[in-house]
Structures are given as C-alpha cells and as structure tokens.
Amino acid sequence: MEAIILQILNGLDKGGAYALIALGLTLIFGTLGVVNFAHGALFMLGAFVAVTLNHVMTLEKVVLSETETTAWGTPLEIRTPYIEDWFGETGAFLVDYSVPFALIVAVPFMLMVGIAMERGLIRYFYKRPHAEQILVTFGLAIVLGEIIKKFYGANPIPQSAPEAFAGSIDFGSGIVYPYWRLVYLFFSLAVIGAVMAFLQFTTFGMVVRAGMQDRETVGLMGINITRRFTIVFGLAAVVAGLAGVMYTPILPPDYHMGMDFLVLSFVVVVVGGMGSLGGAVAAGFLLGILQSFASMQEVTSILPGIDQIIIYLVAVVILLVRPRGLLGRKGVFED
Amino acid sequence: MGDVLKGVNRRGVLKGGAAVGGALAVPTIFTSNAWGYTNEPTGGSVTLGFNVPQTGPYADEGADELRAYELAVEHLNGGGDGGMLGTFSSKELGGNGILGKKVEYVTGDTQTKSDAARSSAKRMVEKDGAIMITGGSSSGVAVAVQAYCQEAGVIFMAGLTHSNDTTGKDKRANGFRHFFNSYMSGAALGPVLKNAYGSDRVAYHLTADYNWGWTTEESVKDFTEQQGWQTAAAVRTPLGAGDFSQYITPVLNSGADVLILNHYGKDMVNSLTQAVQFGLRDKQVNGKDFAIVVPLYSRLMAQGAGENVKGIYGSTNWHWSLQDEGSKAFVKSFGQKYGFPPSQAAHTCYVQAILYADACQRAGSFRPSAVGAALEGFSFDGLGNGPTEYRAEDHQCFKDVLVVKGKENPTSKFDVLEVVEVTPRAKVEYDASIFGGELGEFNDGA
Structure with missing residues (x-):
C-alpha cells in the first residue's frame, strides 16, 4: 500500500511538470493554431534563469593565501561570495533561496521571450501548413539549446532547494517523501489553477476563450484578438519557464532537458485532446502516474521495458478508442 | 597427346600449382601486412587520435581526458616539466616525441554513443591518419571502438571503461586497458563493506541498463553475497533516466538496508541526490542504519x-x-597547467598515452603487432598505481585498487573523497579465461 501511495505521489509530481508544459502547448495551439515544438526549450530557458541567478548571487571574491599552497604548488585561493561578504547572514539567506527568487526574475524575462518569439518568428507561420510550423519551431528549439550550451556547457548544473525544504517529510507507515517534490506538486497545481481562473473569470480570458472558439467573429466585433493571442503566447512561455525554474532542484538542468520533456508533453497534449486545456492537465497527471507504476519491479518483471514505452502505448490505445483524445473537441486539427 | 602428358603426374601438378600460387601471392604479401601498416608515419610527425566524449552525459570526463592528453603530448615532445616521464620506471622516452617524430593529435567526439564513437574513430584513422586511437568514458563505446580498431589495424588504448567485457568477452588483440574493472571493484569493496556494515545485510541494486551496469551489478552482487549479504532485488534503469524517483521509492519498503547504485556520471549524480532527498541515508531498516554504496566513484561526479x-x-x-x-x-603538472587536480579519467588517459609511446620506443616501430607485443606482459612502476602489469592473456592492467569514501569534512571542492583502503593486486586478480572471449591475432592493417 505504501509503495502504491509513493508511486502516486511520484506520478503526480512528474505529471505536474508534464501538465504545466502541456498546458502552454495546448494554449498556444488553441489560440494561434501553432504546434510549438520550441515549448520544451522555454521550460529549459526557465531552468537556466534559476541557474543564472544562482551564478550571479554566488560570484566570489578570490584572495590568494600568503601561507597555504595547493597540492600543485600554487597559492591557495580563498573564495568568499560577494553577497555574503556584503550582507552577512541576509546574503546567505538570499543565496539559499535563489531558486524561489528566480521565479520573480523569470516572469518578466519569459514574458519578453514569449512575445519576442511570437512577434519575431511564429506569426509569419500562422497561415503555413502545420508541418512547416513544426519544422521552424523545432529548429528554434535547437538554436536555443545550442545558445545555452555555448554559455553553460553540456553538463547538468545542480541547483539546491532552500535548506528548509532540503530534507524529506515522514508521513508515517513508511511513507517518506522529499519536501521539495511536494512543494513542486502544490506549485504546479497553483499555477494550473491560476491560469484556468485567469481564462475563466477575467474579461481578457473570456475574449481569449471566445477567440479560441471563433476567431473571425470576435474580430468582427472590433476586438483586437491578435494582440491578445500574442499575450497568451507570452503567458504560455511564463508558465513553461516557471515550471523549469522550480524543477531545477529535482533535476539538474542541462541544455537538452527541454527536448526530453517536449516529446512527452506533446504526447500529453495529443492524449488530452488538441486544444483542450482540461485535457492537457488531466492527461499530464494520468501519464505521470502510469509511468511511475510501470517502473515498479512487480510490473517490469512481467513486462520488461514497459516503463519506457508505457506513455506511447497508452497514447496509441487512447487514439484508437478516442481519436480526438480524452477531452478533444470536434473540428480541431481536422481539415 | 600421350607424348605431351608424358611425365606429368598428380604430385607434379600439385607442386607446380603451389609454386605458381605462391609466386602470384608474393606481390600481395609485400604490399600488405609484411611491410606496410595502417597510417605508417612517413614524415617528421606521428598523429594520435583522442576520441573522447565532448558532448553528452560524460562530457565533464571527456574534457578532463582531453586536458590530460594535451599534457601528455606536451611532455612527450619535451615541453613542460615532463610530468610522470621522470618517475616512470621505463626510461625510453626522452622528450623528443616518439621514435624521434613529433607527436601531433586530432580529436573526435564520442558523444557517449557507440555509433558516433566508431564514426569519429574511423574519421581520425581514414582522414586524419591517426596511428592510434585512445580515450572514451563508456564501456559500450570502448567495446565498439576497440572492435573498429581491430578491423582497421590500429592500436586502441582504452580510456575510462570499467566493464568486465572490455578485456573479457569482447577483448581484441589490438586493444589495451589500463583502467580497472567491475570484478576488481567488487573484489576490493566486498571485504571493506563487510567490515563497515557487517555480514547480515540486504542489498537493493539500481543498475544502469547497459554493458557496464550489468557487469558491475554481477560482480558486486557476487562479492557481497560471498560476504553473507542477500540481494533483495536488482532493478535496471534506463541510461539517462534523469528522474529516478519511481525506481527509488520501491526501495523504501523492500526490506533492503543497503542501496547499491550501479550508475555513473550524470545518472549517478541524479540517483544519489534523489536517494538522499528521499531520506534513505537517514533511514533505519532491520535495526541498522541504511547505507548507500557507489561501486565506481569519480571525483568529478562526487x-x-x-x-x-x-x-x-x-x-x-x-x-x-x-x-x-x-x-x-602528475598532479603538479596538471594543476599548474589547468588550476585544478586531475580526475581518474585524466590519469588513466595520460598513462595510456605514455605507455603507448614507451611501447613504440621499446619496439622501435609503430607497427601495431610490434607495439602490442611490447605492451603484452610489460611490468612498470612510477605511474601512480604502484607496480603494474599489462597481462598478456587479456591486455588488462593489474595493480592495487583503491576503496574510497565520501569525505565528511572536505577542505576544498576537490577534496571530496578519502582513500580508506588500498586493496593489493593479489586480491583482485582472476583467471583470464573466466570472462570468455578471444584476443585473436594482431592486425597491422594495410
């Protein structure tokens, strides 16, 4: 029983990341009709906002020791982070909480990246076939990955959760779960809830939803739907970026992490139903949980390798049974 | 007709045929193996091929390997302080290149993928004229490149490869490994783990699902079970899984009190970090403190x-x-040049480059069969591992093995491991036939 509860928690946790990326993907598809293969790169960019902020906060003052030497005979370098030198314990606190602080930096940064991406490139491909949209966004993802690799190298860069959340929580009965993973789960639920509420309860959201249903009619009513859709693209970029920032203590980021998540998230969107926000979220959590259960030894001993193909297997079955996905609408992606 | 065939018998025809056949074969013999060999150096320089992971999961190690090779080339050509050339028991190398030829090098990126590694080795041999290929940070890659080098007729001096198979079932005459292997890790770790944790333990293995992971799991399992341990489960995890949480959570309630992580590089960093996040290190099971073991450590990953x-x-x-x-x-040369100490990957690669150069020097030739013969059974000292021998039967180096432990109070970011025991060579030695495979004949190529 404990094993099942732990795997459900694992699945929800992983599913949270899938759902956040898939939410942005389907939001963009639903509003702009673009299949954005660069969305995983936005998740990766968010993670590197956290890495960059941590690097800036831990810039060190280097003083050469006059008495001690290294094993190779050069003077020993005594390193002290500037921020701790200037602000003492407050500085140490700021460094400790660099990942949560990165959320504040990530919001405007990712919004700008999203808007620049949409205005500078994506909008020229609105009326082009989906295949061309996929090619151009996939190319963009590769370019963004290579830029990150140029500055940060190819290797993962570990980030720490704040000290207060570094350990694990014991629920008793053998259920122990890391604090930060629970934080991530609640964070993803909060972001999903906020996006849904924004679209459901604000005038802006109402117009966007109307535009998703019938863009032409909304335009005929004198509403500049294009500008709103650009902002939606920025919003999707922010969601992916925030998901990336908070994921860094769970998985040390590297330039390729976006691609790793993109493929799975795209499957999530397809399973959930193209253009369906609720479907993307539901499918994200569902596939995350299934992936966790498929990794259990009891399962892999009967079906070796099932943990690596379960998501695709479920996608095939769902598309055979429900070709529009779990909550897909009629007419979407159907010419 | 009868006159024409008079005096011709069956024996005479066979003899004549053999003579004609032999005469026809002479040009082929003299143009291939007998005289020439692949990329025989003709000018004033010789080119070595450094095939290391410059991208992918083991890129950190690859970068350090490349640094070590550059240092070795510098020392072989008489630059710098000479590094380990001064301490090496063989005194054949004089800082004037190899056999008087200046050492040059080309590099390839294995990407830690067998096909990419084979392609980059092929490019270095066929296009860049490399006479020897060395490097790498994965056993899958080492086995693939070693097989290619055998076909191409060049020597392969393996980099970081720890699988038993490299010098076991997949060994080749043209391939040589200085690095230790999974069997030796298991043999060295078994008694130390018994001393530290007792003989009444239950282990749970998480194993990277490829060549190296399998042999490491097998060896560590064998040696810990010999010490009285039981194995609760051995679970295979995909290479580069990233998030190992779904594999770690079943450990919590498995009854195991030791987790053995047969992972390396990025996988090891992730699985160990996540195991600690899940509270395994602070856990008590069966009335004992839970323990985690990492059979193959490197300072970089630590x-x-x-x-x-x-x-x-x-x-x-x-x-x-x-x-x-x-x-x-070596630490002095490397540290002064790069500002930090070398990793074990850097060390084995530096040593392999020096050993190859020394073997050429002793053989008086770059011919793979001559160099290989010079390496086979070669005993040496002064290269950092104490007395060492390149065993002729499987081209595996035999030397003492270090058992290490993560340091409790490190004094710098490099000071993360401490050596707790040096297991003597005699305790990690084994019969060359136990892992199967055949070396075959040296191939000099053409």
Missing part, C-alpha cells in the same frame, strides 16, 4: 553530487591525493 556523497563507499582507479612520486608529479 563534486556534482555535493554533500550527498559524505560517508558513501565506492572504488576508484586513482585519486589525486595519493602521495607516491608519480601521482605527485
């Missing part, structure tokens, strides 16, 4: 895992804190 390595046992081929003259000389 740095990546940060504080999580504290108190965790493993084994390593070499460590920069060793105080023998060879290690001190």
Whole structure:
C-alpha cells in the first residue's frame, strides 16, 4: 500500500511538470493554431534563469593565501561570495533561496521571450501548413539549446532547494517523501489553477476563450484578438519557464532537458485532446502516474521495458478508442 | 597427346600449382601486412587520435581526458616539466616525441554513443591518419571502438571503461586497458563493506541498463553475497533516466538496508541526490542504519553530487591525493597547467598515452603487432598505481585498487573523497579465461 501511495505521489509530481508544459502547448495551439515544438526549450530557458541567478548571487571574491599552497604548488585561493561578504547572514539567506527568487526574475524575462518569439518568428507561420510550423519551431528549439550550451556547457548544473525544504517529510507507515517534490506538486497545481481562473473569470480570458472558439467573429466585433493571442503566447512561455525554474532542484538542468520533456508533453497534449486545456492537465497527471507504476519491479518483471514505452502505448490505445483524445473537441486539427 | 602428358603426374601438378600460387601471392604479401601498416608515419610527425566524449552525459570526463592528453603530448615532445616521464620506471622516452617524430593529435567526439564513437574513430584513422586511437568514458563505446580498431589495424588504448567485457568477452588483440574493472571493484569493496556494515545485510541494486551496469551489478552482487549479504532485488534503469524517483521509492519498503547504485556520471549524480532527498541515508531498516554504496566513484561526479556523497563507499582507479612520486608529479603538472587536480579519467588517459609511446620506443616501430607485443606482459612502476602489469592473456592492467569514501569534512571542492583502503593486486586478480572471449591475432592493417 505504501509503495502504491509513493508511486502516486511520484506520478503526480512528474505529471505536474508534464501538465504545466502541456498546458502552454495546448494554449498556444488553441489560440494561434501553432504546434510549438520550441515549448520544451522555454521550460529549459526557465531552468537556466534559476541557474543564472544562482551564478550571479554566488560570484566570489578570490584572495590568494600568503601561507597555504595547493597540492600543485600554487597559492591557495580563498573564495568568499560577494553577497555574503556584503550582507552577512541576509546574503546567505538570499543565496539559499535563489531558486524561489528566480521565479520573480523569470516572469518578466519569459514574458519578453514569449512575445519576442511570437512577434519575431511564429506569426509569419500562422497561415503555413502545420508541418512547416513544426519544422521552424523545432529548429528554434535547437538554436536555443545550442545558445545555452555555448554559455553553460553540456553538463547538468545542480541547483539546491532552500535548506528548509532540503530534507524529506515522514508521513508515517513508511511513507517518506522529499519536501521539495511536494512543494513542486502544490506549485504546479497553483499555477494550473491560476491560469484556468485567469481564462475563466477575467474579461481578457473570456475574449481569449471566445477567440479560441471563433476567431473571425470576435474580430468582427472590433476586438483586437491578435494582440491578445500574442499575450497568451507570452503567458504560455511564463508558465513553461516557471515550471523549469522550480524543477531545477529535482533535476539538474542541462541544455537538452527541454527536448526530453517536449516529446512527452506533446504526447500529453495529443492524449488530452488538441486544444483542450482540461485535457492537457488531466492527461499530464494520468501519464505521470502510469509511468511511475510501470517502473515498479512487480510490473517490469512481467513486462520488461514497459516503463519506457508505457506513455506511447497508452497514447496509441487512447487514439484508437478516442481519436480526438480524452477531452478533444470536434473540428480541431481536422481539415 | 600421350607424348605431351608424358611425365606429368598428380604430385607434379600439385607442386607446380603451389609454386605458381605462391609466386602470384608474393606481390600481395609485400604490399600488405609484411611491410606496410595502417597510417605508417612517413614524415617528421606521428598523429594520435583522442576520441573522447565532448558532448553528452560524460562530457565533464571527456574534457578532463582531453586536458590530460594535451599534457601528455606536451611532455612527450619535451615541453613542460615532463610530468610522470621522470618517475616512470621505463626510461625510453626522452622528450623528443616518439621514435624521434613529433607527436601531433586530432580529436573526435564520442558523444557517449557507440555509433558516433566508431564514426569519429574511423574519421581520425581514414582522414586524419591517426596511428592510434585512445580515450572514451563508456564501456559500450570502448567495446565498439576497440572492435573498429581491430578491423582497421590500429592500436586502441582504452580510456575510462570499467566493464568486465572490455578485456573479457569482447577483448581484441589490438586493444589495451589500463583502467580497472567491475570484478576488481567488487573484489576490493566486498571485504571493506563487510567490515563497515557487517555480514547480515540486504542489498537493493539500481543498475544502469547497459554493458557496464550489468557487469558491475554481477560482480558486486557476487562479492557481497560471498560476504553473507542477500540481494533483495536488482532493478535496471534506463541510461539517462534523469528522474529516478519511481525506481527509488520501491526501495523504501523492500526490506533492503543497503542501496547499491550501479550508475555513473550524470545518472549517478541524479540517483544519489534523489536517494538522499528521499531520506534513505537517514533511514533505519532491520535495526541498522541504511547505507548507500557507489561501486565506481569519480571525483568529478562526487563534486556534482555535493554533500550527498559524505560517508558513501565506492572504488576508484586513482585519486589525486595519493602521495607516491608519480601521482605527485602528475598532479603538479596538471594543476599548474589547468588550476585544478586531475580526475581518474585524466590519469588513466595520460598513462595510456605514455605507455603507448614507451611501447613504440621499446619496439622501435609503430607497427601495431610490434607495439602490442611490447605492451603484452610489460611490468612498470612510477605511474601512480604502484607496480603494474599489462597481462598478456587479456591486455588488462593489474595493480592495487583503491576503496574510497565520501569525505565528511572536505577542505576544498576537490577534496571530496578519502582513500580508506588500498586493496593489493593479489586480491583482485582472476583467471583470464573466466570472462570468455578471444584476443585473436594482431592486425597491422594495410
């Protein structure tokens, strides 16, 4: 029983990341009709906002020791982070909480990246076939990955959760779960809830939803739907970026992490139903949980390798049974 | 007709045929193996091919390997302080290149993928004229490149490869490995783990699902079971899984009190970090403190895992804190050039380059069969691992093995491991036939 509860928690946790990326993907598809293969790169960019902020906060003052030497005979370098030198314990606190602080930096940064991406490139491909949209966004993802690799190298860069959340929580009965993973789960639920509420309860959201249903009619009513859709693209970029920032203590980021998540998230969107926000979220959590259960030894001993193909297997079955996905609408992606 | 055939008998025809056949074969013999060999150096320089992971999961190690090779080339050509050339027991190398030819090099990116590694080795041999290929940070890659080098007729001096198969069932005459292997790790770790944790333990293995992971799991399992341990489960995890949480959570309630992580590089950093996040290190099972073991350690990965390595046992081929003259000389050269100490990957690659150069020098030739014969059974000292021998039967180096532990109070970011035991060579030796495979004949190519 404990094993099942732990795997459900694992699945929800992983599913949270899938759902956040898939939410942005389907939001963009639903509003702009673009299949954005660069969305995983936005998740990766968010993670590197956290890495960059941590690097800036831990810039060190280097003083050469006059008495001690290294094993190779050069003077020993005594390193002290500037921020701790200037602000003492407050500085140490700021460094400790660099990942949560990165959320504040990530919001405007990712919004700008999203808007620049949409205005500078994506909008020229609105009326082009989906295949061309996929090619151009996939190319963009590769370019963004290579830029990150140029500055940060190819290797993962570990980030720490704040000290207060570094350990694990014991629920008793053998259920122990890391604090930060629970934080991530609640964070993803909060972001999903906020996006849904924004679209459901604000005038802006109402117009966007109307535009998703019938863009032409909304335009005929004198509403500049294009500008709103650009902002939606920025919003999707922010969601992916925030998901990336908070994921860094769970998985040390590297330039390729976006691609790793993109493929799975795209499957999530397809399973959930193209253009369906609720479907993307539901499918994200569902596939995350299934992936966790498929990794259990009891399962892999009967079906070796099932943990690596379960998501695709479920996608095939769902598309055979429900070709529009779990909550897909009629007419979407159907010419 | 009868006159024409008079005096011709069956024996005479066979003799004549053999003579004609032999005469026809002469030009082929003289143009291939007998005289020439692949990329025979003709000018004033000789080119070595450094095939290391420059991208992908083991890129950190690849970068360090490349640094070591550049240092070795510098020393072979008479630059710098000479490093371990001064402490090496063989005194054939004089800092004037190899056999008087200046050493040059080309590099390839293995990407830690067998097909990419084979392609880059092929490019270096066929386009760049490399006479020897060396490097790598994965056993899958080593086995693939070794097989290619055998076909191409060049020597392969393996880099970091720890699988038993490299010099076991997949060994080749043209391939040589200085690095230790999974069997030796298991043999060295078994008794140390028994001393540290007792003989009544239940282990749970998480194993990277490829060549190296399988042999490491097998060896560590064998040796811990010989010490009285039981194995609760051995679970295979995909290479580069990233998030190992779904594999770690079943450990919590499995009844196991030791987790053995047969992972390396990025996988090891992630799985160890996540195991600690799940509270395994602070857990009590069966009335005992839960323990984590990492059979193959490297200082680079220990740095990546940060504080999580504290108190965790493993084994390593070499460590920069060793105080023998060879290690001190190498650490000094490397540290002064790059500003930090070398990794075990850097050490084995530097040593392999020096050993190859020395073998050429002793053989008086770059011909693979001559160089290989010079390496076979070669005993040496002064290269950081104490007395060492390249065993002729399987081209595996035999030397002492280091058992290390994550340091509780590191003094710098490089000072993360401490050597807790040096297991003598005699305790990690084995019969060359136990892992199967055939060396075959040296191939000089054409």
